[in-house]
Amino acid sequence: MRRFFVFVFIVFFVVGCGNKNVQLGGTVTFEDGTPLTKGSVVFSTDTFMAGGSLDSNGKYLMGSYSMKDGLPPGTYKVYIAGATEEVSAKNGGMWSLIEPQFGGYPSTPLTCEVPAPKNTFDITVPHNPTPKPK
Numbered sequence: 001m002r003r004f005f006v007f008v009f010i011v012f013f014v015v016g017c018g019n020k021n022v023q024l025g026g027t028v029t030f031e032d033g034t035p036l037t038k039g040s041v042v043f044s045t046d047t048f049m050a051g052g053s054l055d056s057n058g059k060y061l062m063g064s065y066s067m068k069d070g071l072p073p074g075t076y077k078v079y080i081a082g083a084t085e086e087v088s089a090k091n092g093g094m095w096s097l098i099e100p101q102f103g104g105y106p107s108t109p110l111t112c113e114v115p116a117p118k119n120t121f122d123i124t125v126p127h128n129p130t131p132k133p134k
Contacts, residue, residue, distance in 0.1 A: 021057075021070030022115045025061040026122040030098075036125060038097060039083035040080065043076035043112065044056055044105050073115055079108040080125060098125045118120070 022082040025042075028036040031037040042051045043062060054059035061068040079106025080102055084094040103123045112121045 021064055021072055022119060023061070023068075023070040023118060024114060024119050024121060025052065025059065026120050028058045028060065028125065029121045031126050036080065036083060036097065038085065039080050041123065042079050042081050042105075043071055043114070043117055044079070045074065045076060048072070048074075049104050054080075074113075076112050076114060077105055078110040078121070078123065079104055079109050080123070081085060083125075096128045098127055102126075 026041075028041060032035060035054075035056075037054055037056050037058055040051045040053045041060045041062070042049060042052075050062050050064040051069070052062045054060050062071045063069050064071045080098055081104075083096060083097045085105060087093050087095040096103055101109065110119075110123065
C-alpha cells in the first residue's frame, strides 16, 4: 500500500510540475515580404525574457530556459534584437536593418498575448529609412 501512495505522489508531482510553456513561433518579414534573417525575436515583460533566433527564412521558435521550449502564458512586448549589419569594417560601425523603435524593449510598438492564435506570431517590420553610411 505504501508503494501505491509513493507511486501516486510521484505521478502527481511529475504531472503537476510539468512545463506550462506554450510553443510559439512565427516569421519576421519586411513590409515588402522579404524575410528578416539577422537577429533574434525577444518576448519580454518587466521580469521575464524569452528569445528565438531568426533563420535564413525569417522563422523563429521561442525558448525560455532552453532553446525552443516555448514561453509561459501572458502579455509580452516583442522586439527584434541584433538586426544589424556591419557598414564599415575599418571602425566596426553597425547599421540597424529595421526601424530603431522595433529593436528594443522600451520603444517597441509590438505586443503579443500568449497563447496566440495557432501558437503563431508573425511580425512585419519596416526597413530602417536611415541611409547606410559610406
